Amino acid sequence: MRRRLLLPAVLPLALAACVMQPAPEIATPAPDLPPAFFFRPEGSMQAELAALLPQSDPAWQMLSQAAIAQGPSLAEALARIDTARAGARRAGAERLPNIGAGADVTRNRINPAQFGEAGQQGFIPREQTSYGANITAGWDLDIFGRLKAQERAALARIDAASAQAQGVRLALLAEIAASITDWRTLDARAAAIEADARAARQLAGLAKVREDAGIAPGFDRVRADATASSAATRLAALDSERARLIGRLVTLTGQDAASVRAALASPAPALAAAPAPAALPSDLLANRPDVAAAAANLAAADADLAAAARARFPRISLSGVIGLLAFQPEAFFDDSLIGTLSAGIAGPLLDFGRVGAGIDAAAGDKRAAFAAYRGAVFTALGDAEAAYGTVTAADAEAVLAVAERDQLDRAAGLAESRYRAGLASFLEVLEARRAADASGERAAAALGRAQRARIVLWQALGGEVAPGT
Numbered sequence: 333m334r335r336r337l338l339l340p341a342v343l344p345l346a347l348a349a350c351v352m353q354p355a356p357e358i359a360t361p362a363p364d365l366p367p368a369f370f371f372r373p374e375g376s377m378q379a380e381l382a383a384l385l386p387q388s389d390p391a392w393q394m395l396s397q398a399a400i401a402q403g404p405s406l407a408e409a410l411a412r413i414d415t416a417r418a419g420a421r422r423a424g425a426e427r428l429p430n431i432g433a434g435a436d437v438t439r440n441r442i443n444p445a446q447f448g449e450a451g452q453q454g455f456i457p458r459e460q461t462s463y464g465a466n467i468t469a470g471w472d473l474d475i476f477g478r479l480k481a482q483e484r485a486a487l488a489r490i491d492a493a494s495a496q497a498q499g500v501r502l503a504l505l506a507e508i509a510a511s512i513t514d515w516r517t518l519d520a521r522a523a524a525i526e527a528d529a530r531a532a533r534q535l536a537g538l539a540k541v542r543e544d545a546g547i548a549p550g551f552d553r554v555r556a557d558a559t560a561s562s563a564a565t566r567l568a569a570l571d572s573e574r575a576r577l578i579g580r581l582v583t584l585t586g587q588d589a590a591s592v593r594a595a596l597a598s599p600a601p602a603l604a605a606a607p608a609p610a611a612l613p614s615d616l617l618a619n620r621p622d623v624a625a626a627a628a629n630l631a632a633a634d635a636d637l638a639a640a641a642r643a644r645f646p647r648i649s650l651s652g653v654i655g656l657l658a659f660q661p662e663a664f665f666d667d668s669l670i671g672t673l674s675a676g677i678a679g680p681l682l683d684f685g686r687v688g689a690g691i692d693a694a695a696g697d698k699r700a701a702f703a704a705y706r707g708a709v710f711t712a713l714g715d716a717e718a719a720y721g722t723v724t725a726a727d728a729e730a731v732l733a734v735a736e737r738d739q740l741d742r743a744a745g746l747a748e749s750r751y752r753a754g755l756a757s758f759l760e761v762l763e764a765r766r767a768a769d770a771s772g773e774r775a776a777a778a779l780g781r782a783q784r785a786r787i788v789l790w791q792a793l794g795g796e797v798a799p800g801t
Contacts, residue, residue, distance in 0.1 A: 356695050358637075360630065360702045363709045365613040371720035372610055379609035381796055384786040385509050390598035392512050395585050399504055402586040406504055409497035416486070416493040423486035427479045429471040438462045463664055466655025476645035477638070485635035492628035499621035502795040508584050509787045511577050515596050516603055517780025518570050518577075524772030525570075528765075529563035535748070535765060536560060559765065566773070605730065605782045608723045611793050616712040619794025626701070626708035633694070633701035640694035643687050646679030712792070719789035726782040733778035737771040744768040 373379075386392045400406065444456040474480060536559075581592045617623055651674050658668040680687050747764035750756035 356637075356691070358695060358698050358702070360634075360705075363706050365617075365709075365713070367613075369611070369613060369717055369720055371717055371724060373608045373720065373724070379607040381609050381611075381790060381793060383606040384608070384790040385505070386512055386516075386600075386783070389512060389516070389600040391515070391595040391600065392509060394595040394598075395508050395512065395581060395587070395592065396505055398587050398591075399508055399585040400501070403504055403584060404586055405584075406497070406500055409493075409500040413490065413493045413497055416490040420483065420486035420490055423479070423483040426472070427474055427483065429469050431467065431469045433465075433467050435465040436463075438464070460659060462657060462659050463661055464655060464657045466653050466670075468651070468653050470651040471649060473648045473650065475648050476642045478642035478645070478647075479639075481635045481639035481642060485632045485639065488628050488632035488635060492625045492632065495621045495625035495628060499625065502621060502791055504584060506787055506791040506795070508581065509790075510784055511580050511584070512596070513603070513780060513783045513787065515574070515577050516600055517776060517783075518573055520603060520776035520779065521773045522567060522570055524776050525563050525567045525769075528769040528772060529560055529567070531744070531765060532560035532563055532769070535761065559762065559769070563769065603779050603783050605727060605779070606786060608720065608786065608789055609793075611716070613713055613716070616716060616794060617709065619796075620708070620712045621794065623705075623708045623712050626705040630698070630701040630705045633698040637691070637694040637698050640687075640690045643690060644680060646677050649676050649678075650674070651676070712794075715792035716789075719785065719792040722785045723782070723789055726778070726785040730775075730778040730782040733771070733775040737768075737775040740764070740768040740771040 439459065439461045441459050442456070444458055447456045472479060578589050578592050578596075581587070581596075582589055585592065617627075652672060654669075654671040656664060656668045657670050658664040658666070744761075744764040744767070747756055747761045751758060751761040
């Protein structure tokens with residue numbers, strides 16, 4: 333007799349054991365990393381990564397803090413972390429008993445005739461009202477770890493959301509630093525153009541004196557005035573770039589244009605290129621937010637695959653009800669206690685491939701997550717290599733541009749001295765001045781590109797958030 337009672341409970345386990353298969357093995361080897369960057373800097377091991385940002389600039393300090401506190405893009409990323417945390421709490425709660433409570437009043441109207449003679453003699457009431465209150469409890473024992481795997485996946489998604497938020501934070505700070513650097517570069521270019529305009533006006537004044545003395549034609553003064561007008565035109569063209577940068581910073585920081593303009597009006601030190609820190613390719617695996625997010629997504633996909641595979645196993649659950657049931661309100665607490673305790677087991681018997689399809693889908697997701705992880709690693713390597721190479725090239729360009737500016741300024745000064753002494757024509761002076769005019773602005777732009785390349789390197793290496801931001 334006992335064997336007959338156990339057979340219905342054991343049969344589902346036996347059938348499930350026939351269809352259970354382990355989760356497919358999907359290799360996730362660690363990506364091969366080079367021992368060092370090809371464009372690695374020499375002698376810069378002591379350089380700090382944070383020094384690549386314009387930390388001494390008051391505008392950076394004010395606008396970066398405002399963006400962290402009020403930036404809409406970062407607020408959106410932080411909200412996704414809260415969503416992931418709520419999902420993890422829900423997954424963890426699924427492993428615990430679910431307890432509920434309820435109360436009801438039920439009124440039934442029946443036909444006594446259906447009970448035969450007893451109903452006809454009035455022993456069966458035509459209407460009946462019941463009063464009940466109960467506490468219910470249910471618990472999936474999770475013997476085979478399906479719910480635990482789902483919780484691991486949810487926890488991994490918190491890590492992924494946190495890494496993505498860090499990536500948004502770094503991208504936000506890099507954009508602000510780049511915009512501020514571009515603004516300071518415009519200031520340097522404007523200063524160079526204003527110096528050119530002053531030199532052109534002085535040259536026009538000298539030509540006017542010589543014209544009044546009758547030793548030079550009036551055409552010399554006209555050409556000098558045209559050179560001064562050209563400098564004024566170049567200076568006015570910078571205003572459109574300033575407007576674009578202010579609009580960009582308004583978007584990034586969530587501040588109004590007046591506040592952004594006031595921050596940029598603060599005096600700042602001249603652009604100075606900090607040495608690029610030497611890093612190892614392996615550092616990117618720990619520092620880059622996109623790599624960390626891809627690794628967390630891979631861990632979540634692995635846990636999802638484990639949960640899908642465990643869906644082949646039976647589910648064992650316990651449930652119970654305890655409460656009060658009475659047919660008269662005054663008898664509600666008089667010997668009206670009722671209770672039920674049950675245990676259940678359920679598993680796939682003939683699902684026509686539903687569970688197998690779920691496992692195959694989870695396996696595909698894991699392969700895709702691993703490919704995305706490898707893609708993030710090699711994207712990080714490519715970004716870092718390109719950033720190091722750009723810093724080296726931008727530094728070389730800046731050195732040459734500054735040397736060219738100094739040489740052409742000296743040439744223009746010598747030509748003017750020779751003109752004053754009557755040893756050179758005005759045309760020679762004018763050509764030397766035109767060459768010097770363009771060189772000052774080119775040097776300022778080259779220095780700005782060198783500083784901007786360092787911001788790109790900061791982001792490529794994973795960045796670091798300064799205290800207070």
